[in-house]
Amino acid sequence: MQEIVEIRNASAGYSNEVVLHNVSLSIQEKDYIGVIGPNGGGKTTLVKLILRLIPPMQGEVIYYGADQRNLIGYLPQVSKTDRSFPISVNEVVLSGLMSANSGLRRFTRSDKSRALEILEMMGIAHLRKKSIGELSGGQMQRAFLGRAIISEPRLLILDEPNTFVDNKFEHDLYELLSHLNERMAIMMVSHDVGTITTYVKTIACVNRNLHYHRSNIITQSQLAAYNCPIQLITHGEVPHTVLGKHHHNHD
Numbered sequence: 001m002q003e004i005v006e007i008r009n010a011s012a013g014y015s016n017e018v019v020l021h022n023v024s025l026s027i028q029e030k031d032y033i034g035v036i037g038p039n040g041g042g043k044t045t046l047v048k049l050i051l052r053l054i055p056p057m058q059g060e061v062i063y064y065g066a067d068q069r070n071l072i073g074y075l076p077q078v079s080k081t082d083r084s085f086p087i088s089v090n091e092v093v094l095s096g097l098m099s100a101n102s103g104l105r106r107f108t109r110s111d112k113s114r115a116l117e118i119l120e121m122m123g124i125a126h127l128r129k130k131s132i133g134e135l136s137g138g139q140m141q142r143a144f145l146g147r148a149i150i151s152e153p154r155l156l157i158l159d160e161p162n163t164f165v166d167n168k169f170e171h172d173l174y175e176l177l178s179h180l181n182e183r184m185a186i187m188m189v190s191h192d193v194g195t196i197t198t199y200v201k202t203i204a205c206v207n208r209n210l211h212y213h214r215s216n217i218i219t220q221s222q223l224a225a226y227n228c229p230i231q232l233i234t235h236g237e238v239p240h241t242v243l244g245k246h247h248h249n250h251d
Ligand SMILES: Nc1ncnc2c1ncn2[C@@H]1O[C@H](COP(=O)(O)OP(=O)(O)OP(=O)(O)O)[C@@H](O)[C@H]1O
Pocket: 014, 015, 017, 019, 037, 038, 039, 040, 041, 042, 043, 044, 045, 046, 247, 248, 250, 251
């Protein structure tokens, strides 16, 4: 299996705090990794490390492959402030084609038809001329997902994609992700262990350290052994989490 990104013995954090201690992870083609862990455990810091938004304090983050421009697509956590962006849905999706090298060129006809294909795939083509602020949470999430995948990245990273999303769209979103997983690896941060165990293939438990669990089935005692205190409550077959309200206070 082809490797896409490797974190090797990395420590990472901020000037006042080391958040991740000596973590290692290899992300390969076809992977679908769920990232779980308690609030403040370092899930978003792990994502920033992989995106090279923060440098490792120790160890390294290695990108594999000849063309590293379209390596990673990223769906950040959607927050309400995104509503004030004065751009259209179509522009949001197209902006996913502005890599560091191509940011100054104009979009070509083929870029525009690609954007339309993606908008159709996301079921929001009819909304393409609307301003992003006019959309519902679920529709906005689709627009940002379209932006993340328009360049056909080898790895798609999603941070809490089910925030602000209704049940109907949540189901559609996971169907879409399973479909995308046929052609790109996926890493998804989620608080919802029910979702994780239903859709992902493997689980990374992050709480200052990282324990990689090579299955999508995880028990309470395994979580305890991984120092990953998340409660599982069984609803039928699928374990489901109950956690306090999620507060996101980092930038
Ligand atoms: N920009 C920053 N500057 C300084 N400290 C930060 C910054 N971002 C996060 N932290 C700190 O790093 C720690 C880990 O935060 P991180 O956001 O990675 O956790 P998380 O697991 O994603 O949490 P949550 O589930 O709440 O999103 C926290 O103690 C947080 O306060």
